[in-house]
Structures are given as C-alpha cells and as structure tokens.
Amino acid sequence: MSRAAFLRLALAAALLPVSARAAQGTYDFWFTRLKYNSGDWDVDQRMPNNVLTSLIDYTNLRVDPKERIIALSDPAMLAAPFCYLAGHKLVEFDPAERRNFAAYIRNGGFVLVDDCNHDIDGLFAKSFEAEIARSFGPRALQKIPRSHPVYSSFFKFDGPPATGLELNGWGDDLVHDYLKGVMIDGRLGLLYSNKDYGCEWDYDWKNKRFLAVDNTRFAVNIIMYALNS
Template structure:
C-alpha cells in the first residue's frame, strides 16, 4: 500500500487536491456503500460467482475507512434506483446484449457520475466491446498506461492489472473509456480479478491478495472520480 495513500489518517498538507479527496472519503464513511451487479441480456451468465462482490465489500471495510455492506444489489439498466449506486459491476462468460433504451440509460448513468467496471471471465469480450461502441460511438476503449491513478490510488500495480486467471495469450490488460475527460468505464481483459474475490476457484493466497487489491483500487477510484 502506498505510504501517501489518500486514506492515510494524516494526508500531506501541501496538496489541496489530496485534501479534497480525503474529505470526500470522510463523507463516504458516514453511511455504508453497496456494490451493485449488472443483470444484462444476451444469454451471458451475469450472475457468475455470486460471492465475489460480498467478499470484496468485506475487504474494503476491513482495509479502508469506507464501510461497505456485504449484500450486493442486482440491477438492470432500466431500474430507476440505479442512480443511487455509484459503482456498477458486470462479468460473465457469454454474450452481452443491451436494448436501445438500455444503451441510452447506461450513457445517462455514466454521464451523471456513475462508473462501470466490467471484468471479462472469458467469452464476453467481443459482444461487450460492440455494445460499448453503441453506447459511446465517438469514444473507444483504450489501454490505460501503467501510471494511471487506478493502478496507484491505494495499492501500487507497476505493470497494470494482475493476472488472476489467464484466458488468452499475452499479458493482462486494463482498458478505459473516457467521456468528457472522465474515466467512466474500466474493463479488464485476460486478467479476471473478480475470480480471485470468490472462494470457488481455490486460488493461491497471493493471487487472491492481488485480486482484492485491484478490486479495492477500482472501487476507491470510482468513488473519488
């Protein structure tokens, strides 16, 4: 963990932006956050690894000053209460399909301050990319540089996202989509950290640890940006 983490009890006084972020986190601790899972159409197993988010929420509460409830919320894009959840998570092995209304709703949600984290569990890459291209036709998913704050905000990842499970040739990659200069979507490919949040895969302790660290970084970044 970074010694100058924004969650330190005594943030450096020489950085006004850090003080603002610190105050934002203090406000976030006044009530617990709840992580939300996206239920989508197309046949993909959106429900995969149901204990992943509850386990991540527990780690967030234990390691940071933010309290996260261990009960996940399942939402569709058309649920009106989606705007009450700042972080939306989706995963799966199969096809992702959004209706026209769902695409519009996702665009509205993200432009209103929401954040989507998508983790390919092998099999959703092509359809997910196609749907996101419909949601933001004038933007594209780009690989994030290793010095992006999402890899530094609490734990340091010098080489990008960890490779919890290898599903394809090549290194793990983290992609982002920016809208009006703001990162609104983070997408991990050939990385699959959410598989490390669940106990079902019996990952080695060090693999699970890196997966949880990446998850904590993602949530904290989403809450602060």
C-alpha cells in the same frame, strides 16, 4: 466524493422511493451488480463478499455488507456509486439497458466490466465492445496507461495485477498487460478487463488466509478511484 458524483447521486436518488433513499443514506458504498437480459450476468457469486470484506478491513467507508443486484434497465441503478457487469456470453443490451448504461457513465457513474472468458476474441469481448462502440463511438475504448490514478488510488501498483486464469490453455492464452476504459471529460467512467478478476476474487473467504498477498487489494483501488474521481 466529487461534486459531479454528488449531483449525480442526488438526481438519481430522487427517482427512488423514500425508504430506498433512507437505506442508501446509511452507507458510503454498496456493491451493485448489473443484471442484463442477454448472456450470463450472475457469475463469480462469492466475489462481492470478498471485495466488501476488504473495503471494511482496509478503509473507513461505511459499507453495506450485502451485494445489491439491480436490472440494468431499472433507473435505480443510476444511484449506485459503483456498478459491476460481467459474463461469458453474448452482451446485447435492449434499448432501456443501453440508455441507462450510457447515461450512468456520461453523468458521473463508474462501471467495472470483467470478461470472464479472459479472451479478447471471445463472444463476450466482441459483443460488449460492439455495445461500447454503439454508445460511445468506435474509438472510445482505449488502453489505460500504467500511470493512471486507478493504480495508485489506495495501494500502489505498477499496472494491472496478473490473474492466475490468463494462461490456462484456452482463451487467447496470453497475459494482458493492460486494461481498457472509456474516458468522459478526463474521468475514467468505465474500466474494462479481459483478465477475469471476478473469478480470481471468487473463493471461499476462509481461503483468503492462504494468500501470500491479498489479491482483492486492486478491487479496493478501483472502488476508491470510483468514489473520488
């Protein structure tokens, strides 16, 4: 873990009860889903277990096997090594949510944001991108080049893997050949997807054996980048 990430976790952990700090010391990684007051944050409920299983299978990380759900307005989210935020509907942060979201990213945190509509003109995309512009500026959200380390941090990809949900007769009906993100001092602090990875990775774990290639490998890349950048 980088020095910046370590300092961020140490400072944030100071806000937590002793029992919570002890529990976090047991693990290198825990999956944090951010709960926000607007929209529908509780999507793709099987996805975290599939991602956590892949981390256990492929890496040596000490992984908490249970998803943690934390309100975006709760300072406890500032101690998370990685956060996930998704939905289909309106994203409109309240002042506490907006403050924590910006502070977390600016101070070394990493958030994967997934548009479950996979639609660049949909309600989630438009409202979330407006939130990003409000917190980080109108030009903060930029396309991520295919040479970015997130595509080679563990497995090798030549760009963002396609999902089976992008060409289904609704949404914008196109395959997105890029992801977007917000860079802070040369580090990717927010990775933004219109590809609906959450739904792609949301399946009964017993069905994973039918996949020709494990599609959660890119999730491993994202998380390993988040932990080491």
